[in-house]
Amino acid sequence: MGVDLRLLPLISPNFWASHDMLGLERRRELWTAIEELPQFDIPEALYCFCARAANGEAFYGMEEESPYGNRLKYTTVGDLLTLAGHPAVIDNWKNRAVWLYLSQMPPEWQVVLYWH
Numbered sequence: 323m324g325v326d327l328r329l330l331p332l333i334s335p336n337f338w339a340s341h342d343m344l345g346l347e348r349r350r351e352l353w354t355a356i357e358e359l360p361q362f363d364i365p366e367a368l369y370c371f372c373a374r375a376a377n378g379e380a381f382y383g384m385e386e387e388s389p390y391g392n393r394l395k396y397t398t399v400g401d402l403l404t405l406a407g408h409p410a411v412i413d414n415w416k417n418r419a420v421w422l423y424l425s426q427m428p429p430e431w432q433v434v435l436y437w438h
Contacts, residue, residue: 327353329402329420330370330434331427339369340434344420349410352417356435359402361395364434368394372436388437400429 326348330340346352364386373383387393402424411417424433 325353326438327356328372328436328438329424330368330372330436331399331424332396332432332434335431338364338366341371343371343436344423345416346420347410347414347416349414349417352405352408352410355405355408355410356397356402359397359404361397361435364394364396368434370434370436372438390437392437394434394436396432396434398429399424399427399431399433402433403429 327346329344329346331342331344333339333341367384367386369382369384371380371382373381373385374389375381385394403421405411406421406425411421
């Protein structure tokens, strides 16, 4: 079993809702680099499409934890952009596209890390 990551940029700063889900191609060496970035616990539940019902089905609602039971954390676009030159970003079209998306956002924008 592997671990995947979705980036959930907030709709607006400090408004804890996200409608976008930026799925990354699984690259273990990129996960290590992302885990080393500054991260903070979300201050309140996040409204997103990753909420889970009791039966495990995803729906739009409030979520505070990953499927692994860890409190969701966030970082900033600026911190993520420090990894734009990472080999696991450069060598994969999907990851390059996500970093291009991020490059158009303000650097202080919050992005929730949804490990699943």
